[in-house]
Amino acid sequence: MTSRTREPFALRACLVVVRAAARLAPVGERDAWRREWEAELRHRWSNQRHHQLSRGEQLSLVRRSFGAVVDAAWLRRQVTLDADAVHDTTYGLRLLVKSPSFTLVALLVLATGIGATTALVALTDALMFRRLPLPDADRVVTLWERHRTTGIGREDVAPGNAIDWISHSSSFAAAAAVEPWSLDFTAPGGEPEVFQAVRVTNRFFDVLGVPMLHGRTFLPPEFTRGNDRVAVLSYGLWEERFGADPSIVGRAIRLDNQPYTVVGIMPPGIELRLFEQRREPRVYLPKYFEDYEARIRGTGYWNVVARLRAGVSLPQARSELETLSAYLATQYPQSNANIVSDVVPIRDHLAGSLRSVLPLLLGAAALVLMVSCANVANLMLARGAVRGREFAVRQALGAGRGRLIRQMLVESLLLAFLGGAAGVLLARVSLSVISSLRPIDVAGADLIALDLRVAAIAFGVTLVSAVAAGLAPALQLSRPAAARALRQANTAGATGPLRAALVIVEVSLALLLAVGAGLLVRSLHEIQRVDPGFARDRVFALQVFAWDRNTTAAKRAVFFEQVLDGMRSLPGVEAAGAVSAMPFIEANINIRSAIAIAGRPTPPAGDDALIYTTIVAGDYFRAMNIPLERGRLFDRPDSSTSRTVAIVTRSAVRKFWPGENPVGARVNIRFTGKAYEAEIVGVVGDARHDGLDRPARSELFLAHPQVPFGSMTLVVRTTAGSPATMHTLKERVWAVDPQQAFYRTATLDELVARTLVGRRFTMMLLTGFGLAALLLAAAGLYGVMSFSIGQRTREFGVRMALGARPSDILHLVFREGVTLALAGIALGIVAALLFTRLLRALLFGISASDPLTFVVVGLFVLVISAFSCYVPARRAVHADPLVTLKAD
């Protein structure tokens, strides 16, 4: 009855479908699966005795049998998913353990790439995307002056301009001026010290938008003369000096020998980094505008912060300020002709000098990652070639291509995750190094911590590198052509085009990075060779603001004379002087005045008539080793009673007396509101002021006894081996005034070095990346060569047996490796010629295609590559021909 001939057509159709589907079911369950389906179908037809199947029911059964395909496929997927995942992972792990040297190298290589990239991405994240402690921080901006023609920006704002910007703009919900200030403070029994302070106008705390930690901000009446002896303390000062005691609020503390009532404590973490020295203020005082301040336009020393009004965009604010600057330029052409405003978001400002190089460093880190991925891909390919047999066997036994690719990807994932874990450790170390090296004008970098965000970043980077490193080998090795390996045993192609290409790419990327680093190293070297116009060594600088107890011109003249006399009497002091605008010091008193030369028409308004005006006391020029080029220096007879004399720099001569001798010329100049008529008595050499990469400035010096200024930097040159120290010098000052505090003390060398920190930082990071990439590329080349030699042992054995000398073999192998390296170097040089122009802004004194750098780095890479080939080649030569012939 169940014989085949009597089976209805519909049942036969169903059975055909089920049997076909059965091929899909996993082997182990195939039989049971087929029996189950057949039983169900036959049951339906055997039931016909009770219930005749209608044509429709038969059709629906045929349709139902097609579900068997889905069922079988599902079953197969389940079984392979489970088994393959477990199998791939354990198999992968076993392989990693079985070849520890491969694993170790691959892990180190991956950790380097992942670590570098993670560190840089975390740094970028910290600088550019982290939450700032200010509410709605993206609406907070800082305002600066920019020089239209020179393009030099981020300059402090002149009070007159600040007042006009604040009162005439409508883009801001609140805007405030910030005046750098300093306060002397003497703790009981301690030495006098200076607190960095700021005086802030009434809307300052509205700009910040943060509530005080304790107490309150300033009340409107406190922004008036006589009511302004109130202070808000920074969190740091409150914690450090007042034991974080909230009851300090409402009490008075003595600052500058005056009682100030503490009204509030700032919350922690508020950083604006407004001042050039980037020291955060420790005390905030109320500031009201003085009448005379509205007239100061040529000299910038204020800062302006503002919060954009709701609905006003940054470009809108910028264009309003531009219009305002243009108006001020027509109103005050003398000072403002070339001054425009810079509106800088606080976030960009806080990122400081790193902001501009971050994309570059990120790119460099990505290149390192690429090199390490290429390296691991290459290692896997090398191992894959050895495993060619295994893969071929598996393919012959029915493993699909997808299955083999998955196996390879699981292996690279395993590697990547182990490498990623090591990379995170490496990133942690490099972040702390970066943090300690970072330029002082970069805020927030110390906030870098390895948190979940960074972990997520590292995870992403790891996934990307796993695919990047594993995909190429997986595709290559799973190719059906690999089946040939089964027949050819282990002698399959030595290097293979893909592996050769990977090595070439590695070498070229490494060369690109190394050239970039080399250019920065050269630039730093060049900039350090720049003659600043003075001698940097053995000079102490002590900045003092001596106004408080020296209220008259005569007292100030006497104070500095006595201090300098005291210093000269110290053993080991070669020369001692003082200057109002000390080169390279952070809080400089840069005053520019319009100069009128007697017997000449008044020059046109604007920059051309302005000259930096600086006060000099004692042997300043000798202390700095600034040479006298013409005439004489200031002398004792130049006193308050004799005629006013002046000295100018060589740049000033070039600008105002081109081709003439200015000695004897008479000039009219204003300094802090007073007019002076002075005779030029000498010309000195140029000294650079703000940076070795900035041009020297035209400057006019007046003698301190004739213009007794109070904000001066004492400059002391000592002899070699001098016993004088910063402290003995301070004691000389205290001998004259025991209450005098020092705003800043440093050696001249430190002051100059400080301006190079940013460059050095970028240079060191890029050099680190370059070296890492070189090392990786060398390892890659070494790996490829030793593998290729290992594969050809037999060939070498035959050659030597046939009479080839060891040097022939060496030559053969060496040539192969060096050819690869040369190809990489050539490609890298082309890439470097294309990409080093991105570095142009960071270069100094050399071009982006500096031949010396290219040649030296190219040779360096060649030597390293040659060495990487030589070691395995030598091994091949020293192998015993008998042994090599027996190999495999």
Next chain:
Amino acid sequence: MNLTLPTTLVLHALARGHHHGFDVMDATGLPSGTVYPILRRLEREGLVSADWEAAAIAREEQRPPRRYYELTAAGEALLATARTRYRIPRTLRRARGLKPRPSQS
């Protein structure tokens, strides 16, 4: 266990005495490509036990033995929670093609 509506319908059908794959399909109106994977998943997770029908019955009906599915205690418990989630009776009534066949044993 991912408790979808089809899964719930299958559990319910098993509870109502439909013990074979095709019968469950008839009871729920779900296609075979849905019902079998659900049954296999339930079996793996111990919510359903499966065995072959006694050979004697099959021989008597002159056909191969069928595979027989039954809810385990865990399956019963899961169905109880599923009932509260999907309010089975109403849903079942609305399920398409629901044509309970008369019991065939």
